[in-house]
Amino acid sequence: MLLPAHDYVKPRTLEEGLGVLSRSGAAVRLLGGGTDVTFNMRNRLMQPAVLLSIRELPELLGVEEWPDGSLRIGAACRLADLAAHQAVNSRHPALAAAFKAVASSHVRNMATLGGNLNLDTRCWYANQTQEWRAAKGGCLKTGVDACHVVASVKTCVAINNADTPPALIALDATITLASAGGRRTLRLADYYRADGVTHTVRRTDEVLTEVIVPPTPDRLVFIKDTARLGIDFAYGTIAARRAADGRTRLVLGSLGPAPVVLRRAAVIATQRGLADTHIEEAAEAAREDLGVVSNLYTPAAYKRDLARELVRRALTALRDMP
Amino acid sequence: MSAKPGEFTVIGRRQPRLDGFEKVSGRAVYTDDIVLPGMLHGRILRSPHPRARIVSIDASRALALPGVKAVISSRDFPDVLFSERQPLFARDTANYIGEEVAAVAAVDAITAEEALHLIDVTWEPLPAATTLREALRNGAPRIHDWAPGNVGPTHEKDYGDPDLGFAESDLVVEDQFRTPMQHNTLTEFHVALADWSKPEKLTVWTPTQSAPMYQQNLAKGLGLTESQVRIVYNNIGGAFTGRGRPKPHHFIAALLSRRTGRPVKIRAAGDEEFIMFRGSGETQYRFRTGVTRDGRIKAIEMDITFDSGGHAEWVMILWLPAAVMNWLYHAKGSRYRGRFILTNSVPKGSHHGGIFGRISAGWMQHMTRVAEAIGMDPAEFHLLNAMDPGDTGLDGTHFASCGLKECIRAVVERSGWKQKYGKLPRYRGIGIGIGAQASGSKGAANDTSAAMVKVDGDGLVTLFTGIPDMGQGSHTVMSMIAAEVLGIEPADVRIVAGDSDVVPFDWGAFSQRGTFMTGNAVKNAAEDARKQLAAVAAQLFGVPESELRFGARRVFPASSPQKALSFAQLVGKTFNSPEGRYVMGRGFFNSPRAFGPLACSFGAQVAEVEVDPATGAVKVLKVTAAHDIGRALNPLGVEGQLDGQVFSGMSQVLYEECKTDDGQVLNPSRLEYKLPRTWELPAVEYILVETIDPYGPFGAKEVGEGPIVVTMAAIASAVANALGVGMVEEIPMTPWRVRAVLDRMPG
Numbered sequence A: 001m002l003l004p005a006h007d008y009v010k011p012r013t014l015e016e017g018l019g020v021l022s023r024s025g026a027a028v029r030l031l032g033g034g035t036d037v038t039f040n041m042r043n044r045l046m047q048p049a050v051l052l053s054i055r056e057l058p059e060l061l062g063v064e065e066w067p068d069g070s071l072r073i074g075a076a077c078r079l080a081d082l083a084a085h086q087a088v089n090s091r092h093p094a095l096a097a098a099f100k101a102v103a104s105s106h107v108r109n110m111a112t113l114g115g116n117l118n119l120d121t122r123c124w125y126a127n128q129t130q131e132w133r134a135a136k137g138g139c140l141k142t143g144v145d146a147c148h149v150v151a152s153v154k155t156c157v158a159i160n161n162a163d164t165p166p167a168l169i170a171l172d173a174t175i176t177l178a179s180a181g182g183r184r185t186l187r188l189a190d191y192y193r194a195d196g197v198t199h200t201v202r203r204t205d206e207v208l209t210e211v212i213v214p215p216t217p218d219r220l221v222f223i224k225d226t227a228r229l230g231i232d233f234a235y236g237t238i239a240a241r242r243a244a245d246g247r248t249r250l251v252l253g254s255l256g257p258a259p260v261v262l263r264r265a266a267v268i269a270t271q272r273g274l275a276d277t278h279i280e281e282a283a284e285a286a287r288e289d290l291g292v293v294s295n296l297y298t299p300a301a302y303k304r305d306l307a308r309e310l311v312r313r314a315l316t317a318l319r320d321m322p
Numbered sequence B: 001m002s003a004k005p006g007e008f009t010v011i012g013r014r015q016p017r018l019d020g021f022e023k024v025s026g027r028a029v030y031t032d033d034i035v036l037p038g039m040l041h042g043r044i045l046r047s048p049h050p051r052a053r054i055v056s057i058d059a060s061r062a063l064a065l066p067g068v069k070a071v072i073s074s075r076d077f078p079d080v081l082f083s084e085r086q087p088l089f090a091r092d093t094a095n096y097i098g099e100e101v102a103a104v105a106a107v108d109a110i111t112a113e114e115a116l117h118l119i120d121v122t123w124e125p126l127p128a129a130t131t132l133r134e135a136l137r138n139g140a141p142r143i144h145d146w147a148p149g150n151v152g153p154t155h156e157k158d159y160g161d162p163d164l165g166f167a168e169s170d171l172v173v174e175d176q177f178r179t180p181m182q183h184n185t186l187t188e189f190h191v192a193l194a195d196w197s198k199p200e201k202l203t204v205w206t207p208t209q210s211a212p213m214y215q216q217n218l219a220k221g222l223g224l225t226e227s228q229v230r231i232v233y234n235n236i237g238g239a240f241t242g243r244g245r246p247k248p249h250h251f252i253a254a255l256l257s258r259r260t261g262r263p264v265k266i267r268a269a270g271d272e273e274f275i276m277f278r279g280s281g282e283t284q285y286r287f288r289t290g291v292t293r294d295g296r297i298k299a300i301e302m303d304i305t306f307d308s309g310g311h312a313e314w315v316m317i318l319w320l321p322a323a324v325m326n327w328l329y330h331a332k333g334s335r336y337r338g339r340f341i342l343t344n345s346v347p348k349g350s351h352h353g354g355i356f357g358r359i360s361a362g363w364m365q366h367m368t369r370v371a372e373a374i375g376m377d378p379a380e381f382h383l384l385n386a387m388d389p390g391d392t393g394l395d396g397t398h399f400a401s402c403g404l405k406e407c408i409r410a411v412v413e414r415s416g417w418k419q420k421y422g423k424l425p426r427y428r429g430i431g432i433g434i435g436a437q438a439s440g441s442k443g444a445a446n447d448t449s450a451a452m453v454k455v456d457g458d459g460l461v462t463l464f465t466g467i468p469d470m471g472q473g474s475h476t477v478m479s480m481i482a483a484e485v486l487g488i489e490p491a492d493v494r495i496v497a498g499d500s501d502v503v504p505f506d507w508g509a510f511s512q513r514g515t516f517m518t519g520n521a522v523k524n525a526a527e528d529a530r531k532q533l534a535a536v537a538a539q540l541f542g543v544p545e546s547e548l549r550f551g552a553r554r555v556f557p558a559s560s561p562q563k564a565l566s567f568a569q570l571v572g573k574t575f576n577s578p579e580g581r582y583v584m585g586r587g588f589f590n591s592p593r594a595f596g597p598l599a600c601s602f603g604a605q606v607a608e609v610e611v612d613p614a615t616g617a618v619k620v621l622k623v624t625a626a627h628d629i630g631r632a633l634n635p636l637g638v639e640g641q642l643d644g645q646v647f648s649g650m651s652q653v654l655y656e657e658c659k660t661d662d663g664q665v666l667n668p669s670r671l672e673y674k675l676p677r678t679w680e681l682p683a684v685e686y687i688l689v690e691t692i693d694p695y696g697p698f699g700a701k702e703v704g705e706g707p708i709v710v711t712m713a714a715i716a717s718a719v720a721n722a723l724g725v726g727m728v729e730e731i732p733m734t735p736w737r738v739r740a741v742l743d744r745m746p747g
């Protein structure tokens, strides 16, 4: 349970860091706040030769308000700062709520937005000590062709348990990935893969440098359901957005390997409106459409019930917002 | 009945914890803070198989690693037993994932950890049975030769005439219940630091509830005499029955120290905390009760099946419930059937609340169902059948003081029970539970507590006691008792504790015996010292000793308080008298009963809950708790105990569960083993029912585990009431279990 031996590199500039990544990306693990990396290293889930600290890179810091009303958030911004940030709170209070929903104040004082967006997926069988896992003989996540959650699967079903992606996806946020070769911009919605092992499309030579949140007059709500207040990973989260013309978007988090954009439920809410019966229909659609397995805390049947309830609550909140 | 004004100067005062500042300022020393010169770090190699034969162990690669000082296994110590039929290190077969196979001592923790991976063990996996269900199945592998059908020790006992009781009943109700594996979640992780560099003396620094129990077990296992084993404990981060006896790591640290001649520390690393703990295992219950149409309980029956894990370590929990089930109600007879089932999983013990907290979560739901089956209000039903002062339970336990009925009446009134029971809206529920708990339950002849005080010239007193303070506040209460007797202030009493070489014998802090047993011992010791001082004062004042008063750091004849000497002056005069007497008082206490408790606390609680039918989440709105604790020596401490127990009771009923696969805990951390936080604490209203017990120190009984038993009962019953089902047959009542209950309900 002690950290394995590794080198620690703290570049002064992004370019210097990208240089390290382009030379030996696969052996490098980016270090944001370290609130997840260090645990995974202690458990020998990650044994990088190099930890590359990016939390103080100037290019990754700061919140800017652009003339078009967009917010540009540096990936190394700490969640505690973002949750309290005036511009974030005034423009997107539900996004501020999502930042604040992560872990506890102690963790948010260390944790970065980039770390949260890249948070490794989690599973009963993988997030254990090396000795613990050895008793089980490893799994997809540790390079063995086996899954202890669902024996038959070929793709890892570890859960994306991060709290901030659903709200940012609902807001149509884009991200910038930088490498020594250049920059690319991606919708956050396209960043995640439903595979617990390779859960994003990031290449090992890339760093997520910033998140751009476009302006919107739409309503947004974020809800997180947990066992306990003020510390826990979610049983489930939802971000829901609704435009004045009724267009609705629903994004669930923590119920599978990637955030889930609910199509049918959103269409029902968009086309039929938010009368109680239609909310119920949309919620039921969410329950039926969600593919889930029993992993982390809750059984599959409950995950579906929870999805229904989250949709119900989110749509009701959108309707009742002043 | 509270103390009459002027009856006491210290007792009954709301005394803040004397060790509070030390603790909140982070200065309190815990075992892991101790670093000795030359100290090594130990780590334990554990079995990765639920059941497997050890073909060979080869430590040569580990021993070759620089910094490694010793590697030991059953090959080195084949005869050291941990419990009766259980070798310390797995010898031929390992019986659970996590069982001790070998251990390493190295110069630092990382080297020790590395060395573990260099020990080569050849295994031959065997078929395993890791749950009660698997172990009881036809054709299940037999885990131990001595346990056919995997049935370990059993305990069967009838009290009174249960068959007659059932025959006289108009109605017999039967229910099933299940509780899962639960962890004691001690704030301080398991840790032992052992120094056995000299063969005739083993010193172990470790948190404990009972130094003598550790001395006895270690001495027996390691071939020493009891006082050759010295147990040193500092501040202790919780115990909750989890530190009642030494665990394998205590023995292993000692053996590594013997082997290397240096002190060795072993501290639980991460998920090891969930292997070392010995909390409660999965348990299945069957309750059967016979009643007459007019609501009189005639017969009580309990049948309990315990998953004892890979060994039968702590048999006490098997026989404890048999007696306790007789302490609440009058009945013709009762019957207890208990059995340990061996499974390939971590050996079990018990959790906060003992075994009775968990029983109570099911039993009191069952009793509510019995009441409702005959059309009675459950509160009335409890009241009708409850014990009175002067009663004796079927097991022979006598209740010289008993405020059970007062407690029931108090919670009924203060919670608004009559306005609420049966009248709440859907998904709101109210439940009542009652309970009794031993104030120390004698299990052995030497269930003794002893104490010494020495009185110094500046009027300060040093109290030598063997009672550990695990957070329950015992040291503060012992200071209060000594201060009351000697007429000084609690802050004038310095506690020396935590070193078995220094303090007199004390069986320890378990079975809720601290205040009652140690309190009596401290009172006796202080009275002995006072008697010595009084003899001198009587001469000085020329009055009989019975005329003397000790109080507010003064001593004076009752008739002329203006003549008072300060306590320190009297001590000085005693020391400087022709006799030159240095005052030391000694005292001890042992119950006059041969077996079982001399006094019991009683309590009743009403809980109100709200269930969210969509998510299944349960919220506890309010708990009204009335407890007969004898006299509240320190009401502030009593309330702290109540808060903690309502919290922990709620936690066990609604949250806590070790999820397992192949006997391995899937959630072995404080993040994943979901204990609620203070945010989740409900409003608690306390009512202290002070029946003054004739045997307790100043009339006090216990508040160590009485309340939690009742909380578990009240909350579980309230959830069943909110759901409109007779019983919720399993705890914890997590959101998904509650949803499943709702899904099964018609309509």
Ligand SMILES: Cc1cc2nc3c(=O)[nH]c(=O)nc-3n(C[C@H](O)[C@H](O)[C@H](O)COP(=O)(O)OP(=O)(O)OC[C@H]3O[C@@H](n4cnc5c(N)ncnc54)[C@H](O)[C@@H]3O)c2cc1C
Binding pocket: A029, A030, A031, A032, A033, A034, A035, A036, A037, A038, A054, A075, A076, A079, A101, A102, A103, A104, A107, A110, A111, A112, A113, A114, A115, A116, A117, A118, A119, A120, A161, A162, A163, A164, A202, A206, A207, A208, A209, A231, A232, A233, A234, B671
């Ligand atoms: C007690 C506890 C409770 C927690 N509860 C929650 C919770 O409720 N909700 C929740 O969402 N999380 C929770 N977490 C997980 C974690 O703390 C947070 O997700 C946090 O935001 C991670 O940020 P970090 O900066 O510390 O990440 P790090 O640990 O530094 O990194 C996490 C991952 O992201 C990668 N990474 C970091 N920055 C970048 C970047 N700029 N570009 C590309 N990759 C990057 C790292 O290489 C690593 O793989 C909890 C953790 C703990 C210890």
